[in-house]
Amino acid sequence: MTTSSGAVARSRPRHRTWQRLVGGAGFALGLPVVLLLVWGIWASFAVSPFFPSPLVIGDAFVSTWVGPSFLQDVLPSLARLAVGAALSILLGVVLGTVIGLVRWLGDLLEPLLEFLRAIPPPVLIPIVAVLLGPTDAMKITVIVAGSLWPVLLNTIDGVRATDAVMTETARSFSLTRTERLRYLVLPAASPRIMTGVRQALSIALILMVISEMFFSSSGLGYRIVYFQRNYLIDQMWGGIVLLGLIGVLLAVVFSLVERRVLRWYHGTKEVARA
Amino acid sequence: MQPSALAPAAVARASTPAPSSSSSPRRGRGRRRAARRAGLGALGIVLFVGVWQLVPTAGLLDGRYFPPPTAVLPRLATDLGDLEFWRNIRRTMSTWAIGLVVATSAATVLATVIGLVPFLRSATHTTVEFLRPIPSVALIPLCVLVFGIQPQAALVIIVFASFWQVFVQVLYGVADVDSVARDTARSFGLGRWSRVRHLVLPTALPYLMTGVRLAAAVALILAITAEMFIGNPGLGRALIFAQSAGDYPQVYALVIATGLLGLGVNLVFRLVERRALSWHQSVRGEEVP
Known part of the structure; x- marks a missing residue:
């Protein structure tokens, strides 16, 4: 055959x-x-009020989200998501590198970090909401408080797992501290960092939605809950579809970035496999 | 998506020995190092509690909304003696367990079947890649409409979120079957079922365990989130009630309780993973220099 x-x-x-x-x-x-x-x-x-046909949803999607409400609700949400995710990646990588390099600091913080990571991030919403009020700062804080951990812990692990021989080599070639960071530690940790970033992005999206669903008066999450409470089922489905599209878009962008950043890594793995 | 980037890393993290597992015969130096680590870790927690105490005492944040540990920890101790607190934990954990079991079994069966049949694998690829990134909380309004404030609404969200964790890992695991081993099994005349039983499932097991561990954490997060925002009874709803009553020491006590719960889930599943894969780790230890 x-x-x-x-x-x-x-x-x-x-x-x-x-x-x-x-x-x-x-x-x-x-x-x-x-x-x-x-x-x-x-x-x-089977006419069910809660499951309209895809055509109706498509119609509602276009009429709801194409136009001024895109500027009013979608863009601010995306901006909060972007700021929150960027902050958690930056903080996670910087703190993670420091904690990973300084041994006693790592030992000091490890149990605490394990505990803080285990707190389900949405329970922080009531706490942060009462401290900061229904502001953008509150939503961004919630996003960072939830999505910092995967980046931080993966960076610590990645930095610690830097090949010992390479570290010795870099030292005997008398690379300075910054050079060692730039050319050895960060590249060696980057596969783990990217794993953390991938998890952080999906958590950030979830927290963006939840933090807007409650204690908020604008944004994508707020709109979806508003539609649901007013029985605007078609529009609500449109919102769910939009969130799905954002999720897919985020995943696509991430995998493009990852492929670029980790090109050398996948390359060496293929060589090792062959 | 690079499957191999995530999966082995996750397995590798589980294989690094936890600080507590110093039972293996080591020399005194290793034991001293472990003691040092435990001491420093305890010191870290004490320092954290100290800073937490200082912030409201020094007036940096309002003590009414940011209660110090001297208010929160006694409250947590009172909660531990309260039957309703334990009932809430039981409610949360039973929703969590049902959701996790349903998601894991469905995902394992589906992913094994789809992974073994190339036609199904390529036919479902785009659908999976589109459904997987949908944030599960987007479904909360829909579930509220369809089920009201019943546990089913929470279950749908939990199952949807944790299903993909397991599904994707098992799919990678099934694809990871060594081609030589597969051909060997076939030429030794193993039937379809025994090939699945003796070759595919053992290969996929490490991936499955990673997936279940990730799914357990996600399921707990969503069980509590659903209670907070759908309103089915459990720890999450108790937290929202305490917040609307302005009882902030109770809010913080419940946050700590959820954190401890999450920590327990993580530790148990890491332990189960290491147990179930002890054979696998030894094989890895020989292969990887």
């Missing part, structure tokens, strides 16, 4: 690539299209 198809491929290569392209697109889009169709058909037969 395989040999005969191989022979066909050799005689008509063009036909084969065309087929593969169509097949790939079919695989990529087949299931989503089928699922949407099933949902649409099901929604039009």
